[in-house]
Amino acid sequence: MSRISRRAVAAIIAVSVLVPGAAYAADPLKEIRLDWATYNPVSMILKQKGLLEKEFAKDGISVVWVQSAGSNKALEFLNAGSIDFGSTAGSAALVARINGNPIRSIYVYSRPEWTALVTSKDSKIATVADLKGKRVAVTRGTDPHIFLVRALLDAGLTGKDITPVLLQHADGKTALIRGDVDAWAGLDPMMAQAEVEDGAKLFFRKPDANTWGILNVREQFLKGYPDAVRRVLAVYEEARKYSLANYDDLKKTFIAVTKLPEAVVDKQLKERTELTHSRIGAPQRASILAAGLALQQAGVVDAKVDVKATVDALIDDQVPLPTN
Numbered sequence: 173m174s175r176i177s178r179r180a181v182a183a184i185i186a187v188s189v190l191v192p193g194a195a196y197a198a199d200p201l202k203e204i205r206l207d208w209a210t211y212n213p214v215s216m217i218l219k220q221k222g223l224l225e226k227e228f229a230k231d232g233i234s235v236v237w238v239q240s241a242g243s244n245k246a247l248e249f250l251n252a253g254s255i256d257f258g259s260t261a262g263s264a265a266l267v268a269r270i271n272g273n274p275i276r277s278i279y280v281y282s283r284p285e286w287t288a289l290v291t292s293k294d295s296k297i298a299t300v301a302d303l304k305g306k307r308v309a310v311t312r313g314t315d316p317h318i319f320l321v322r323a324l325l326d327a328g329l330t331g332k333d334i335t336p337v338l339l340q341h342a343d344g345k346t347a348l349i350r351g352d353v354d355a356w357a358g359l360d361p362m363m364a365q366a367e368v369e370d371g372a373k374l375f376f377r378k379p380d381a382n383t384w385g386i387l388n389v390r391e392q393f394l395k396g397y398p399d400a401v402r403r404v405l406a407v408y409e410e411a412r413k414y415s416l417a418n419y420d421d422l423k424k425t426f427i428a429v430t431k432l433p434e435a436v437v438d439k440q441l442k443e444r445t446e447l448t449h450s451r452i453g454a455p456q457r458a459s460i461l462a463a464g465l466a467l468q469q470a471g472v473v474d475a476k477v478d479v480k481a482t483v484d485a486l487i488d489d490q491v492p493l494p495t496n
Contacts, residue, residue, distance in 0.1 A: 201233055201397050204404065205255040207240040210361050210430055212259040212385060213422060213441060214281045218411040220425045227407050233400075242341050242359065244313035246388075250275050256393045257404060261286075261315030262383035262456060263463035268313070269486045270464075270477055274391040276488040279405055280456060281412065282385035283446040285377070287316040289323060290358040292348060293371030297355055300327035300376050306354035307335045309344030316341070316357035318463055319381055325470045348372065361432055364439040383463050384449070384456045394488065406494050409450055416447045452489045460486070 204224065208215040218224060224235045238255050240246035246258035247268040258275075260268075265277050291297045297306070300323045310317050324330060337344075337353050345362040347353045349370050358366065358374070366372035387408065394401050415422045419441070426437050449456075464479040473479065 199396075201231075201400055203234040203236055204228065204257075204400065205236040205238065206257040206404075207238050207246050207249060207255050207259055209240040209242075209246070209259045210426075211242075211284070211286055211359060212281050213426060213445060214408065214412045214415050214447065215259055216425050216429055217415050217422060218408065220428075221411070221414075223407045223411055224404065227403055228400075242311050242314045244311060245340075247273055247275070247313065250388060250390055253390065256390050258388050260386055260388055261318070262386045262460040263318045263467075264314050264383075265386055265388050266460050266464050266479075266483060266486055267318070267467065267473070270473060270479075270482050275388040275486070276391050276394055277386045277388050277452060277460075277486050278394070278401070278488050278491050279387035279408060279493075280384050280449045280452055281387055281408070281447075283449055284360070284385055285379040285382050285444040286360045286363075286385075286440075287319045287382055288358055288363065288374040288378075289320065289355055289376035290348060290363060290366060290372050291355045291375050292351065293373060295354065295373065295375075298375055300324060301329070303327075303355055304329060304333045305335075307337050307352075309337045309339050309347045309353040309356040311341050311344060311357070311359070312336075312338055314341070314359070315383055316359050318383070318467060319378070320357040321470050321472055322381055322463070322466045323376055323378070325466060330470065331472075360440040360444060361426075361430060361436060364444075365432060365436045368433070368436045368439060380459075381463075383459050386452070386456070394491075398491075402491055405491055409494050412447055412450060450493060452487050457483060457487060 208219045219237050238249060240259060243260035243264035246260050249255040250258045251273045269275060310320055339347055341359040342362050344356045345366050348356040389401055423437050423441060461480060461483050467473040468479055
């Protein structure tokens with residue numbers, strides 16, 4: 173009998189290891205943890221209006237909000253299990269997946285031009301080639317970082333031709349204005365603020381090389397609580413459509429959180445943010461794949477990595493969204 177018992181126990185352990193989602197889902201869901209970010213305007217409306225709190229109140233499920241200062245931070249939080257849903261650029265999510273972060277990309281919250289290469293108003297830097305030998309502020313693991321790598325590649329340069337100064341986005345903007353660096357791989361709204369308030373120049377722009385604003389979920393959470401994921405996306409859709417139809421309220425919410433002036437907010441939200449997409453489809457897949465292949469060409473991604481297969485593993489377009 174003792175031998176049978178040991179076998180039974182071993183079988184139970186094997187099943188729990190091989191099918192982690194099944195074991196995870198057995199525990200009742202008590203809270204949902206999401207990030208909000210100034211580069212994800214929809215998340216700010218979602219948080220400000222308490223839409224998710226209303227959706228899950230009847231189930232006794234609480235909602236916890238955590239601010240992400242950049243894609244790199246959102247991905248760190250996801251990898252650590254500190255949040256269940258995180259906002260990133262599509263390219264950043266791909267690099268994270270390549271590096272073993274178990275996430276799935278499930279939703280588009282924006283099509284932004286949120287990054288460009290920026291220099292101070294009096295700088296003589298006018299092209300990417302002019303960055304050779306210069307100090308450039310950048311946040312590793314984010315779309316601005318990947319944008320910089322691709323820009324250097326197109327100009328016949330590599331990361332070895334510049335001196336990268338690794339700073340979080342807001343600190344990179346401060347370093348540029350102070351003159352501590354020669355250029356900055358910028359991110360809105362800090363980039364828009366530098367333009368409006370400090371006369372900073374966006375000397376290299378390429379909207380198509382900005383990858384989409386993507387909502388990611390921890391793979392384990394998606395497997396364990398697929399219905400909760402569906403409901404979160406349905407509420408996200410509600411917030412996205414509201415943001416699209418009520419610009420003044422979106423701007424008011426943005427200003428209340430960031431304390432930025434209207435001119436800065438309008439530059440980010442009106443000129444460089446499109447909220448008309450939600451489903452991850454062929455355009456998003458192609459954009460993320462192109463970024464991954466460029467990074468591989470630049471030597472940032474190992475040549476042995478199957479980038480296309482990783483994109484396929486990253487994107488989950490099967491979670492249903494409301495049709496009306």
